[in-house]
Amino acid sequence: xxxxxxxxxxxxxxxxxxxxxxxxxxxxxxxxxxxxxxxxxxxxxxxxxxxxxxxxxxxxxxxxxxxxxxxxxxxxxxxxxxxxxxxxxxxxxxxxxxxxxxxxxxxxxxxxxxxxxxxxxxxxxxxxxxxxxxxxxxxxxxxxxxxxxxxxxxxxxxxxxxxxxxxxxxxxxxxxxxxxxxxxxxxxxxxxxxx
Amino acid sequence: xxxxxxxxxxxxxxxxxxxxxxxxxxxxxxxxxxxxxxxxxxxxxxxxxxxxxxxxxxxxxxxxxxxxxxxxxxxxxxxxxxxxxxxxxxxxxxxxxxxxxxxxxxxxxxxxxxxxxxxxxxxxxxxxxxxxxxxxxxxxxxxxxxxxxxxxxxxxxxxxxxxxxxxxxxxxxxxxxxxxxxxxxxxxxxxxxxx
DNA sequence: AATATAAATGAACGTTCGTTCTTTTACAAA
DNA sequence: TTTGTAAAAGAACGAACGTTCATTTATATT
Numbered sequence: 001x002x003x004x005x006x007x008x009x010x011x012x013x014x015x016x017x018x019x020x021x022x023x024x025x026x027x028x029x030x031x032x033x034x035x036x037x038x039x040x041x042x043x044x045x046x047x048x049x050x051x052x053x054x055x056x057x058x059x060x061x062x063x064x065x066x067x068x069x070x071x072x073x074x075x076x077x078x079x080x081x082x083x084x085x086x087x088x089x090x091x092x093x094x095x096x097x098x099x100x101x102x103x104x105x106x107x108x109x110x111x112x113x114x115x116x117x118x119x120x121x122x123x124x125x126x127x128x129x130x131x132x133x134x135x136x137x138x139x140x141x142x143x144x145x146x147x148x149x150x151x152x153x154x155x156x157x158x159x160x161x162x163x164x165x166x167x168x169x170x171x172x173x174x175x176x177x178x179x180x181x182x183x184x185x186x187x188x189x190x191x192x193x194x195x
Numbered sequence: 196x197x198x199x200x201x202x203x204x205x206x207x208x209x210x211x212x213x214x215x216x217x218x219x220x221x222x223x224x225x226x227x228x229x230x231x232x233x234x235x236x237x238x239x240x241x242x243x244x245x246x247x248x249x250x251x252x253x254x255x256x257x258x259x260x261x262x263x264x265x266x267x268x269x270x271x272x273x274x275x276x277x278x279x280x281x282x283x284x285x286x287x288x289x290x291x292x293x294x295x296x297x298x299x300x301x302x303x304x305x306x307x308x309x310x311x312x313x314x315x316x317x318x319x320x321x322x323x324x325x326x327x328x329x330x331x332x333x334x335x336x337x338x339x340x341x342x343x344x345x346x347x348x349x350x351x352x353x354x355x356x357x358x359x360x361x362x363x364x365x366x367x368x369x370x371x372x373x374x375x376x377x378x379x380x381x382x383x384x385x386x387x388x389x390x
Numbered sequence: 391a392a393t394a395t396a397a398a399t400g401a402a403c404g405t406t407c408g409t410t411c412t413t414t415t416a417c418a419a420a
Numbered sequence: 421t422t423t424g425t426a427a428a429a430g431a432a433c434g435a436a437c438g439t440t441c442a443t444t445t446a447t448a449t450t
Contacts, residue, residue, distance in 0.1 A: 001425045002416045008428085024306045026221040030408055040429045042410075051408065110305035111219045147370040148380050151354035159350030163342040175342040185343050192387035196395040197446045203398090225438055235399045237440075246438065 009047060011037040016058060017104040025111060030054075052113075059108045062101050067124040069094045076127055080135035081190055088157055088186055089179065095161050103165060142195045149193075156189055157182075204242060206232040211253060212299040220306060225249075247308075254303045257296050262319040264289045271322055275330035276385055283352055283381055284374065290356050298360060337390045344388075351384055352377075 015037045020028050030051055034041040048054035070090045074083055095102045108114055132149060135141035141149075164177035175181075210232045215223050225246055229236040243249035265285045269278055290297045303309055327344060330336035336344075359372035370376075 001418055002427045003418080004427065022307060024220055024308055026219075026223070027307075028221070029406075031406075041408085042430075043428055045409070046427060107305050107307075110302050112217060112222075112302075113219055142383075144379070144383075145370060145376065147355065147358040148376065148383075151351045151358065152380060152383055155350035155352070155354030156346045157350070158354070159346035160342065163346065175340060181340065181343065184339070185347060188337075188343075188347055188387040192383040196448055197397045198448075199397065224436075226436075236438085237400080238398055240439070241397065 004046075008037070008039055008043070012039065012044065012047060013058060013061075016054065017062075017100050020107065021100050021103040024107070025055075025113070055108075055113060059105070059114070062105045063121065065101070066091075066094055066105060067121050071124060071127060074127070074131075076131035076134055078131070080131075080138070080140035080193075083131055083135075084153060084190070085183075085186060088182060091157065092161070092177070092179065092182055095165070099165060102161075106162075139195060141193055152189065152192055156185055160185055199241075203232070203234055203238070207234065207239065207242060208253060208256075211249065212257075212295050215302065216295050216298040219302070220250075220308070250303075250308060254300070254309070257300045258316065260293075260296070261286075261289055261300060262316050266319060266322060269322070269326075271326040271329055273326070275326075275333070275335035275388075278326055278330075279348060279385070280378075280381060283377060286352065287356070287372070287374065287377055290360070294360060297356075301357075334390060336388055347384065347387055351380055355380055 012033065016028070016033055019033060019036065030044055031041055034044055044054065048057060070087050072086075072090050074086050074090070076083070078086070132141065132146070136143050144152075160177060160182070163175060207228065211223070211228055214228060214231065225239055226236055229239055239249065243252060265282050267281075267285050269281050269285070271278070273281070327336065327341070331338055339347075355372060355377070358370055
């Protein structure tokens with residue numbers, strides 16, 4: 001019996017993401033992917049049931065990786081400020097290290113395709129739930145609805161990252177995202193979240 | 196000579212946006228649009244040069260409308276808190292009144308297609324620039340880089356709206372976005388932005 | 391009422407799409 | 421070294437794609 005070639009599998013995943021980031025979902029096709037990954041179109045159907053399956057598997061993998069990276073060195077007993085800052089730094093690291101993965105993820109999240117993909121990340125969610133409850137009990141965090149918490153705690157972060165990835169020049173000045181400018185923003189958000 | 200039927204034009208615009216919001220860019224095709232708008236495929240090419248032109252014109256129109264709505268009742272001489280709050284309220288009004296337009300806009304903004312579309316909104320940008328400078332001079336707003344300002348001042352807003360539009364149930368509770376929950380979030384952001 | 395002209399049509403173009411077929415190839419187990 | 425089996429390939433399928441064409445229809449102007 002013959003074994004699957006992991007190089008091929010990786011090439012398929014990598015080229016699929018690159019293509020989607022560069023050309024969007026309507027610029028992505030199985031035949032183009034096969035060609036760019038130096039593989040027969042039929043081979044794609046050994047690894048994936050069909051186009052939709054390919055996309056949703058890719059999304060789930062990236063989402064899982066992103067969630068794992070976000071929680072590196074984190075535990076829910078940390079002080080609120082330290083725990084949140086670790087997550088911001090981790091997420092920035094992921095964005096800088098795997099910009100293509102992140103862009104693919106963001107594009108997918110904003111498309112209707114995301115609804116067809118059953119995702120859970122239950123470990124991540126339970127970790128965060130505990131973290132937030134602890135922080136409120138310790139008086140480090142205002143009591144608020146979870147949606148408001150997520151929006152304030154991460155909305156600015158993602159907005160900032162988006163500026164960085166678009167390499168936008170606003171008002172003539174050039175903006176570079178690094179740990180320092182991230183910390184400046186983080187401190188403002190901490191001020192907002194304190195009781 | 197025969198005149199263009201504005202009803203047809205509106206049906207094309209409306210159905211195009213609905214289709215993209217429901218099925219994404221790769222679910223959108225000229226033939227399906229023609230059928231859903233009760234129009235011949237050839238008719239689409241009277242109104243638009245091609246598919247790409249249709250999409251980018253649609254995006255520009257929605258973006259312009261959104262920017263106009265955001266500045267209703269606004270002027271750069273307002274106090275920072277009042278001026279920003281007016282914009283939050285205006286944006287919420289747009290989201291609630293034209294959810295399809297907004298979803299289309301957000302989906303487009305997160306796709307690579309946005310790079311091909313030359314947009315300016317110079318009036319909006321100059322208004323905001325003046326507003327921010329005034330606020331800093333009056334001591335109502337911390338000095339900060341423009342990208343950080345935009346991220347903090349609007350990042351939470353958009354994150355909150357996204358929760359609302361996905362009608363997500365987080366942690367068992369059901370979240371409804373209204374002017375009250377918006378104001379709660381706004382007050383936290385104001386705290387973050389104050390010197 | 392006649393005419394000119396642009397809107398609107400339906401059928402059709404060649405191309406590319408997602409997917410499947412049959413055949414060949416490579417490798418683990420015997 | 422032989423054999424079994426799944427990986428991998430390339431050609432091909434019908435369907436759908438974006439777009440164009442020749443023709444018909446409606447209306448503002450004469």
